[in-house]
Amino acid sequence: MSAASSLNIGILILNIIIGVYILVRSGRKLDRIFFGLFVVFSSGISFAILMLSLSPSLFWGRMINATAALTSGSLFLFAYSLKEKYRVSLNKKLFLGLLVLLVLNTILALSSLSVEGVEFSGGGVGPVRGPLYQLMQAFTITLALWGLVKIASFYRKSKGLDKLQLQYLGIGLGLFTLSGIFVSVVLPQFEIFRFRSLTSSFQILMTIPVTYAILRYRLFDIRIALQSGIAMLLIAATGPSMYFFILRIVELAAPERVNSLTPFVVAATVIVMFLAGIQAVRIFQRVTERFFFRGTYLYVETLRKITGVLNRATSVGDFGTKLTRTIAEIFKTKKAAFLLWDEKRNIFVPIYAQTLSDREILTFPRDHVLIQLMEKSDGPLLTEEMAERTPSVEQIENLKRSGLAICSPIRVRGKIEAFLCLGEKGSGDPYTTRDTSLLEAVSHESGVALENAKLYTSLDEKVRERTRSLREVQKQELEKARDVARLKDEFFFIATHELRTPATAIGGFLSLVSEAKEKFPRDIRENLDFMSQANDHLKQLINDLLEISREEAGNLVTKTEPHDFSPILAEVANEVLPMARERGIKLSADITVAPQILCDPGKLKEVLMNLVTNAIKYNRDKGTVSISAFRQPGEDSLIVEVRDTGYGIPEEVQKKIFQKFFRVGAKETQDVLGTGLGLFITRMLVEKMGGKIRFSSVKGEGSTFTFSLPLAQGKSKKDKLPK
Incomplete structure (x- = not known):
C-alpha cells in the first residue's frame, strides 16, 4: 500500500471518528445528527473510491454515487435544521418533494439506471453511465450547493460565538464540497478520472477547519466527549x-x-x-x-454541584456569594459579580463582587440598557452581542471596562430580581452555547432558590425583630416588676414600723389593765383577753413581715456559731408547755444528749417555736407532739424532727406549704389564727443557717417536719441522741 493510500485511510478514520462523536453527543438535536451523518457519508464516498481503485467492481462504482447522494442530502438537511433564530422557512410541499427525490436518487444510484458498469478510462477507473446518470448527478450537486448557500445565509445573520463556529464550519464544508464536485463530477464529464482518488485527500480540507472549530470554539459541544x-x-x-x-x-x-x-x-x-x-x-x-481542554467541565455533575450549593443557601447574601464563587470556579474566571434588586433604592446593587475594584463595581437602575436587553432575552447575554443589539454603546462599554463578558438574569415569577455577571474565562476561550445552556439552567433553578432565600431572610428578620421587641418589652416589664417589688418592700418596711408603735402601745395598756387591782366584770375580762390575743397576733404578723422584708432587701443577717442544741430546745419546750397543757396535748422532747451545732441561737429558737406551736395549734385535743434530735451515721449534721398527731395536710396542697401567705384552710382548723408566713420564714431561716427542711404528712394521721443543721465538730463526734 502506497503512502498516499495510507494517508487517505488515516484521514478517513479521523473523519469517521469525528462523525461518530458528533452523533453520540447529538442529544437528539437535528443539526448535530445531520452533520454527523454528513461526515460519515462523505467518509463513505472516500472509502468507496479507495476500494474502487484497489478492487474495481460495479458495486463500488454504484456505491460512490449512492454515498454522494446521501452526503448532499445530509448537507441540505443540516442547513435547514440549524438554530431556530437563523432558520429560513421552506415550503412544506417543496421540502417533502425534495426528501422524496433524495430517497429516490439514492435508490436509483444503486441500479443500472445510474451506473451500468466500470471501465479504465482517462487515467483511472470510471463508470459506464446509465440513462439517468447525468440527471442524478445534477440533483446531487443542486442539493449540496443549496445547503452551502443556506449556511452562508445563516452565517451573515449569526452573531458572536455562533458566527465564529459557522465561519470555520462553512469554510470546511465549502472547500470539501466544491473540490469534490470538481474532481468527481466536472472532470469526469471530460473523461478525466485520474484525479477522483484525490477525493479522500480533499477531506482534509474539511477536517482541519472543523477540528479547529471543535478545539477552539467547542463546535457542537463535543470537547467533553473527546x-x-x-x-x-x-x-x-x-x-x-x-x-x-x-x-x-x-x-x-x-x-x-x-x-x-x-x-x-x-x-x-x-x-x-x-x-x-x-x-x-x-x-x-x-x-x-x-x-488539551483547559476550562472544560462535566455538564451533569456541574449542574448537580450547583444545585447542592443552591439548596444549602439560607439567606440572600449567602445565596449570592456561594453561587457566584461556584460558577466562577467552574469557568475559572477571575472576575464575577452578583447583583440583587434593592426595592428601597430602586436599583440593582452588588451583593458579592470577586476581584472587582470599587471603580469597576456598577449599579444598575431598572431602565438600564443591560436590564432591558435581558428582559427581552430568554437566556444569558454576551457583552459582544449587547453592543450589536443596542445603540447605547457607552453603557455597554462601561460593562466591558469592568472586565465582564457575560450576564445571566435570574427571574422570580417572571421578573428579573437578580443577575450574575462573569469575566473572561480562564482558558481564554469564548463562552459557548454549552456554557450559556448551563447558565440558563442554573438561572431557572436559581429563581426558585432566590425566592426561598428571600422568604427565609424575611422570616428571619421578622423573627429577629419580634425577638428584639419581646426582649425590650420583657426588659421594661422586668424593670416595672423590680420597681413594684421595691415599692412593696418599702411599703412593708414602713407599714410594719408604723404599725409596730401603736401595737406596742396597745399591748402596754392591756398589760396595765390586766395588772390593775380593780375587778372587772366577767364579760369585760373576756373582751380584754380577746384584745390581748389579737394584739399578740398583730405583733407576730408585724415581726414576720419585717423579717421577710429584711430578707428580700438582703439585710437579714444570721451569725452562725457553735452552740449546744439542748438548752435552746429546752427553752422552747418550756415556753410552749402552757399552750399544750391548755388543750390537753402531751409534749415530749428527747433532749438528753446533743452535739454542738453551727447556728444562730435566736433564729434556731424562732424555727423551733414556729414548728412546735404549729404542731400544737393544728393538733387534736389530747393529742401528742414529740420532738427528737439525732445524727445519721456518716453525716455531719443534726436531724431534728417535730411530729404531731393532728389532722394532716391534704396531698393536693402539700407543694404550696412553704409559700408566703398560704394556709391549708381545712374545716377542722379554720378557727386557728395564723398569718401563713410561719413556714415560709422557717424554711428561709433554716437555709440561711446552712440547713435543709422537709416534711411528710398523711391526711387524718398527722405531720412530721424535719430539718437539719451542720455540726460544729464534723465527724469527730460519733455518739447519737438516745430515743
Missing part, C-alpha cells in the same frame, strides 16, 4: 503497560515460573485497573484538561 475519549485511551494504554511491566518483573525474579504465574498477573492487572478505574478516569481527565 476529553473523556482521550482519558479512556490513556487508561486503555495504561492497562497493557502495567501488565507487561509486572510480567517483566516476574521474568527477572522467577523465569522458570512465568507460564504458571501469567494468569495471576492478568488477574492482578484487571483487579488493579477495576479498583483504580474511577480515580484513574478523573486523573486522566485532569491531565487531558490541563494539556
Whole structure:
C-alpha cells in the first residue's frame, strides 16, 4: 500500500471518528445528527473510491454515487435544521418533494439506471453511465450547493460565538464540497478520472477547519466527549503497560515460573485497573484538561454541584456569594459579580463582587440598557452581542471596562430580581452555547432558590425583630416588676414600723389593765383577753413581715456559731408547755444528749417555736407532739424532727406549704389564727443557717417536719441522741 493510500485511510478514520462523536453527543438535536451523518457519508464516498481503485467492481462504482447522494442530502438537511433564530422557512410541499427525490436518487444510484458498469478510462477507473446518470448527478450537486448557500445565509445573520463556529464550519464544508464536485463530477464529464482518488485527500480540507472549530470554539459541544475519549485511551494504554511491566518483573525474579504465574498477573492487572478505574478516569481527565481542554467541565455533575450549593443557601447574601464563587470556579474566571434588586433604592446593587475594584463595581437602575436587553432575552447575554443589539454603546462599554463578558438574569415569577455577571474565562476561550445552556439552567433553578432565600431572610428578620421587641418589652416589664417589688418592700418596711408603735402601745395598756387591782366584770375580762390575743397576733404578723422584708432587701443577717442544741430546745419546750397543757396535748422532747451545732441561737429558737406551736395549734385535743434530735451515721449534721398527731395536710396542697401567705384552710382548723408566713420564714431561716427542711404528712394521721443543721465538730463526734 502506497503512502498516499495510507494517508487517505488515516484521514478517513479521523473523519469517521469525528462523525461518530458528533452523533453520540447529538442529544437528539437535528443539526448535530445531520452533520454527523454528513461526515460519515462523505467518509463513505472516500472509502468507496479507495476500494474502487484497489478492487474495481460495479458495486463500488454504484456505491460512490449512492454515498454522494446521501452526503448532499445530509448537507441540505443540516442547513435547514440549524438554530431556530437563523432558520429560513421552506415550503412544506417543496421540502417533502425534495426528501422524496433524495430517497429516490439514492435508490436509483444503486441500479443500472445510474451506473451500468466500470471501465479504465482517462487515467483511472470510471463508470459506464446509465440513462439517468447525468440527471442524478445534477440533483446531487443542486442539493449540496443549496445547503452551502443556506449556511452562508445563516452565517451573515449569526452573531458572536455562533458566527465564529459557522465561519470555520462553512469554510470546511465549502472547500470539501466544491473540490469534490470538481474532481468527481466536472472532470469526469471530460473523461478525466485520474484525479477522483484525490477525493479522500480533499477531506482534509474539511477536517482541519472543523477540528479547529471543535478545539477552539467547542463546535457542537463535543470537547467533553473527546476529553473523556482521550482519558479512556490513556487508561486503555495504561492497562497493557502495567501488565507487561509486572510480567517483566516476574521474568527477572522467577523465569522458570512465568507460564504458571501469567494468569495471576492478568488477574492482578484487571483487579488493579477495576479498583483504580474511577480515580484513574478523573486523573486522566485532569491531565487531558490541563494539556488539551483547559476550562472544560462535566455538564451533569456541574449542574448537580450547583444545585447542592443552591439548596444549602439560607439567606440572600449567602445565596449570592456561594453561587457566584461556584460558577466562577467552574469557568475559572477571575472576575464575577452578583447583583440583587434593592426595592428601597430602586436599583440593582452588588451583593458579592470577586476581584472587582470599587471603580469597576456598577449599579444598575431598572431602565438600564443591560436590564432591558435581558428582559427581552430568554437566556444569558454576551457583552459582544449587547453592543450589536443596542445603540447605547457607552453603557455597554462601561460593562466591558469592568472586565465582564457575560450576564445571566435570574427571574422570580417572571421578573428579573437578580443577575450574575462573569469575566473572561480562564482558558481564554469564548463562552459557548454549552456554557450559556448551563447558565440558563442554573438561572431557572436559581429563581426558585432566590425566592426561598428571600422568604427565609424575611422570616428571619421578622423573627429577629419580634425577638428584639419581646426582649425590650420583657426588659421594661422586668424593670416595672423590680420597681413594684421595691415599692412593696418599702411599703412593708414602713407599714410594719408604723404599725409596730401603736401595737406596742396597745399591748402596754392591756398589760396595765390586766395588772390593775380593780375587778372587772366577767364579760369585760373576756373582751380584754380577746384584745390581748389579737394584739399578740398583730405583733407576730408585724415581726414576720419585717423579717421577710429584711430578707428580700438582703439585710437579714444570721451569725452562725457553735452552740449546744439542748438548752435552746429546752427553752422552747418550756415556753410552749402552757399552750399544750391548755388543750390537753402531751409534749415530749428527747433532749438528753446533743452535739454542738453551727447556728444562730435566736433564729434556731424562732424555727423551733414556729414548728412546735404549729404542731400544737393544728393538733387534736389530747393529742401528742414529740420532738427528737439525732445524727445519721456518716453525716455531719443534726436531724431534728417535730411530729404531731393532728389532722394532716391534704396531698393536693402539700407543694404550696412553704409559700408566703398560704394556709391549708381545712374545716377542722379554720378557727386557728395564723398569718401563713410561719413556714415560709422557717424554711428561709433554716437555709440561711446552712440547713435543709422537709416534711411528710398523711391526711387524718398527722405531720412530721424535719430539718437539719451542720455540726460544729464534723465527724469527730460519733455518739447519737438516745430515743
